Amino acid sequence: STPVATFCALTKAATNGLLIKGGDYLEILAKIKVVAFDKTGTLTKGEFSVTDFQSVSQDISLDNLIYWVASIESKSSHPMAAALVDYGCSNSIEPKPENVTEYQNFPGEGISGEIDGKKIFVGNKKMATRARCEIGTQISINFLCRWDYKILLTLSGIGFTVSELEKEGETIGYVFLEDIQIGTFSVADTCRTGVAEAIKQLKGLRIKTAMLTGDSYSAAMRVHDQLGKAIEFVHAGLLPEDKVRFIKELKEQGPTAMIGDGVNDGPALASADIGISMGISGSALATETSHITLMSNDIGKIPQAIRLARRTRRKII
Numbered sequence: 001s002t003p004v005a006t007f008c009a010l011t012k013a014a015t016n017g018l019l020i021k022g023g024d025y026l027e028i029l030a031k032i033k034v035v036a037f038d039k040t041g042t043l044t045k046g047e048f049s050v051t052d053f054q055s056v057s058q059d060i061s062l063d064n065l066i067y068w069v070a071s072i073e074s075k076s077s078h079p080m081a082a083a084l085v086d087y088g089c090s091n092s093i094e095p096k097p098e099n100v101t102e103y104q105n106f107p108g109e110g111i112s113g114e115i116d117g118k119k120i121f122v123g124n125k126k127m128a129t130r131a132r133c134e135i136g137t138q139i140s141i142n143f144l145c146r147w148d149y150k151i152l153l154t155l156s157g158i159g160f161t162v163s164e165l166e167k168e169g170e171t172i173g174y175v176f177l178e179d180i181q182i183g184t185f186s187v188a189d190t191c192r193t194g195v196a197e198a199i200k201q202l203k204g205l206r207i208k209t210a211m212l213t214g215d216s217y218s219a220a221m222r223v224h225d226q227l228g229k230a231i232e233f234v235h236a237g238l239l240p241e242d243k244v245r246f247i248k249e250l251k252e253q254g255p256t257a258m259i260g261d262g263v264n265d266g267p268a269l270a271s272a273d274i275g276i277s278m279g280i281s282g283s284a285l286a287t288e289t290s291h292i293t294l295m296s297n298d299i300g301k302i303p304q305a306i307r308l309a310r311r312t313r314r315k316i317i
């Protein structure tokens, strides 16, 4: 496009809360055929609340468990962490991050740390492997529909509470003391307003959509249902490198944009034709690796920006 048209478009986008790091990206944006979304913190608000917390060990009290988890989570910037810290506080349990040593973050899996001389892991099922432990079953839920999963869990004698929670599509967290599971909790999140409309608009622009999430298949399906099943491709249980692999796959359909907020989205954002980060809540890494920052966190600005980019491109000729 002409330099003037590009300049005007970049300025207009900026007033709308989209920081585009150069005119070249505006041109690519006009050609986008696929938009891939991260789930947690992108399609959803990333404002979790704890809906259940249980100790599964007779030797460890629930209060002690909550204290360990809340203290270690105080060190994490993951959207789930704040909910677990708040949960401690609302149960009159003061988290003590200063008592945590050896803190480690495993993107797409969870966190670990030492407290009271104990090595604690908090995260999803992948943490079980990391803690060299099985959570009752080795069946991978990603390839099973929800009902199959529930039946298998029942057959394999897994605790009813956990399977019920997964059915609701809440995110389940597991707590391990070294290689022994000592706790289970569930957290719920809600979709951002305007996301369903934005996806509809993208469809109108003949753009396909995908969800790439590190969360469980059932949690992904809950969001998918809430968005009226309008998203074409849903992939769950992904590690950062799996997100990159799916971006490469989606690129075969045409220029692909990826939108994410987390540290775990960094590599996928960088490997997409256009990486878009969430401005307000996004991690620094996501912002650095992205080509566009969505200052307002408003997903509705994305179809708007694509329309603007397409109009600007037509001004070349």
Ligand code: ADP
Pocket: 038, 039, 040, 041, 073, 076, 078, 080, 081, 107, 108, 109, 110, 111, 122, 123, 124, 171, 172, 173, 212, 213, 214, 215, 216, 262, 264
């Ligand atoms: P998404 O790709 O949807 O943004 P993430 O990759 O950030 O999700 O996280 C994937 C999963 O890893 C979460 O659903 C959670 O189960 C687990 N996880 C990540 N960070 C933490 C944490 N700080 N505490 C507990 N669990 C975590």
Ligand code: MG
Pocket: 038, 039, 040, 041, 042, 260, 261, 262, 265
């Ligand atoms: Mg995220």
